[in-house]
Amino acid sequence: MTDAFSFHLLARDGEARRGEISTPRGAIRTPAFMPVGTGGTVKAMYLDQVRALGSDIILGNTYHLMLRPGAERVARLGGLHEFARWPYPILTDSGGFQVMSLSALRKITEKGVTFRSHVDGQVFDMSPERSIEIQGLLDSDIQMQLDECVALPADEKEIARAMELSLRWAERCKTAFGDQPGKAMFGIVQGGDDLKLRERSASALAAMDLKGYAVGGLAVGEPQGVMLEVLAATCPALPSDKPRYLMGVGTPDDILRSVERGVDMFDCVMPTRAGRHGLAFTRRGKINLKNARHAEDPRPLDEESDCPATRDYSRAYLHHLVKSGEALGGMLLTWNNLAYYQGLMADIRAAIEAGRFAERAGEIREEWMRGDVPAL
């Protein structure tokens, strides 16, 4: 434990970094995967389970929480940690991304964004200052600046406009956040698929001397190659002594290739959402439990796993639960998927420490490619 938010690099292997973020609520081992706890719950999981899988930090969505139960209410109840019973670090996004993707009637001006709630139609104004205020009410440990993320493809002028606006908002968020030694406010690099704009955004944010930097506006439908190209151009423009967070990413392979390019933190709904839709991530690749080949297969997803969901339940039973729409199907597959993701992160961290990240990444990919065990 520590009183101040800080980041230390423990090892490097090529561009891949092994580090640790210290916060008053506990340490975050990087590269880190942050399970998404949208509305104060990692869907279909007890948070005790999420912790036991090796999660050092979870993510809360400002947009969802401000609408329900409301930031002021969460504050009156002692903050999000107390509310959701997660005493460890929490990162909150700014709300901006979900405003764009979920709400109606959104309008963006220099001042901020106006939108209509998808829950009850109420109209909200959110400025950079209000986003930071809300994240403060939630008592978030790592807060994100409000930014504007344009949908790709878009023309350069539009991408540049949104990126410059995001830089001005970053300054305003920094001022609003002020001096909070135990917490951090991260800036977000924007600039779409334009490498020059990305470099300009990263350099301008670096000059603001923030406690961490995110790369936003990726994994929004572009090919993986474009994302990796942007990362390769962006990461070197960011200070090497600050954590780097790639927002909303991704598949296990996206994570491997992004770590390779110097990313330290990830969040994604993929393991939890896929789990509720009958998909299991395993060391042998992705397995669709809806598939009839599993209907009479008494074998578990992976007999060598430490996770009960992975090791102890037959594919036949999981298939039955998924086909019947039983809650336990989503509970078990989400558990399996988060176990897989956190196991992958532990594997990555150990490989960087051992100076064999590239080799280990190759082995992991090879095992995915060999695919699932043959059907019975």
Next chain:
Amino acid sequence: MTDAFSFHLLARDGEARRGEISTPRGAIRTPAFMPVGTGGTVKAMYLDQVRALGSDIILGNTYHLMLRPGAERVARLGGLHEFARWPYPILTDSGGFQVMSLSALRKITEKGVTFRSHVDGQVFDMSPERSIEIQGLLDSDIQMQLDECVALPADEKEIARAMELSLRWAERCKTAFGDQPGKAMFGIVQGGDDLKLRERSASALAAMDLKGYAVGGLAVGEPQGVMLEVLAATCPALPSDKPRYLMGVGTPDDILRSVERGVDMFDCVMPTRAGRHGLAFTRRGKINLKNARHAEDPRPLDEESDCPATRDYSRAYLHHLVKSGEALGGMLLTWNNLAYYQGLMADIRAAIEAGRFAERAGEIREEWMRGDVPAL
């Protein structure tokens, strides 16, 4: 453990009985509440949790399991215990009740019942013999005879016809079940709200010397008083050395009053279904977590409980989860409710042993009546 199915009375207090059923898969302490595991899962619960709450036996629904995943498939996978990872006793119903309530195009003849699946429209024939065959394929420890349950109100002639048919089916099920020392086949008393028909049914079944007896066709919409009157007339007509099972019952108060009349076993979807609909059973009565009075209440459902769901999560958080339709809401409230029901059964068993069942039942009811803690 034991090789044979047997029942021993350990204590009596008025008509209330404290007993134990021995089976090769473990003992069942009575009075017992059996959580309902419709399709091979007690909804929104890990079976490890169900066991830890003091459940000695769960119920499986023959109708659901024969349609999906299918009885032959369950048998090929090693039976329901192996399939669902529940190595302890399982009771299966005959499928008859769900055929009446869920399927379309049902037709009842002397031979059996023909119906159309609510899942895929396939037509099935189920005779008394086929019901026992299916329950055998599931490897059920306590199997139920196929019976016909008429909806009340009905005229005496119709009730009598269905009751007599059920008696003939009981004989056929007994023959089909044969001699299986480690397992049991229970007969089901029918006769609607007609006490004479109930007595005739109970006496005829008693003469068949079955290993246990159920009372069916109750808690189907009639007032509690009618149910209790039928029980008071039926239980004395059943052999005192065999377990008595009241099917599909009920509220905590139904259970108290039925134990008082000599019932040993219960099953009901109420705690699990209510949990998924935002209702919590507690020692202070039923609490509706949807109610706005809980929105900012940091107190747990019951700070004195041993169950984490009951003791550790605030009402405000539960309210939020329920209002947001989050899976964790159903998971926590189902857990709370099954903990409450199994705690109630333990309380009942201890009171009978101590010879103070009536007194304890009064105290429990008084606490319900005092109601929930005042709003903040």
